Amino acid sequence: MIEAFLASWPLFGDTYLAGWAVACLLSVVGVQVVARDQIFLGAAVSQASTLGTAVAIWLQGVTVIHAFQADAVTFLFAVTASLLTALASAREAKPGGESAEAVTGWIFLVGSSVPVLLLAHSPHGLEEVHRILFSSILGASRTDVWLFGGLLGASLVAVWQLRDRIVLYAMDPEMAAAVGMRPALWRVGLAAWLGLAVGLSIHSAGMIYSFGCLVLPAMAARKLCREVRPMFVVAPVLGLATAIIAFVVANTVDLPPAQLTVALQCGVLAVAWLWVRLRSGLSAVGDAG
Secondary structure (H helix, E strand, O other): OHHHHHHOHHHHHHHHHHHHHHHHHHHHHHHHHHHOOOHHHHHHHHHHHHHHHHHHHHHHHHOOOHHHHOHHHHHHHHHHHHHHHHHHHOOOOOOOOOOHHHHHHHHHHHHHHHHHHHOOOOHHHHHHHHHHHHOOOOOOOHHHHHHHHHHHHHHHHHHHHHHHHHHHHHHOHHHHHHOOOOHHHHHHHHHHHHHHHHHHHHHHHOHHHHHHHHHHHHHHHHHHOOOOOOHHHHHHHHHHHHHHHHHHHHHHHOOOHHHHHHHHHHHHHHHHHHHHHHHHHHHHHHHHO
């Protein structure tokens, strides 16, 4: 198994490295999403990227402007849509206005329905949307490796330097404001981090892989850790480990690596749930005894 995987490295090495970097990056970002119970926001941001891609492809079909024909424009639209969705969630709800959850739900549904309508008569466009939705990471390039490696490095440094403040804001925004932190600035900053990471990842790795790596390792880490701080270590370790195992197995048995990674992460989360229930049951028995 390992020999076959190593033999495939000259052909798919960039794909492996980019996929692992994405898994680790999104697992780190996902800690603050899970800690703040904003999992559905992650889904909406992911879906918004699909909408951005669809709009860019639709414009390519209805305009003669040469700039809209470039792949870079499609990439820009996808990332911008994710970033704007994340920033929309960061706004402070006004009395009588729509909640952030309502806006997030609306964006998710728009992103789920409009792309198919825009590209219903464009076979190439629908194929691209389906590629994003069903996650094909096999086209990752050396540029993706450097891009996600750089984002991962910057994220790890930022988390190491600001971890106490991130944890405080995630768990108790009122206390964070009381000690001098600026909640509005932190909302925008964390939202921009989420939108940028997810938008870039989906363009290269697809929605299923990106959304799975964003929330599943962090959810498992929350079950295994008693505090948020160690989640920033446990979540990326789980994300990277599951991605490595899945890529090796997928190469051996000829399965889609993205879907296998997410399925394995679902299994890890299920084991974490069972472990917590077992631990609670043993504690109850011990207390009774």
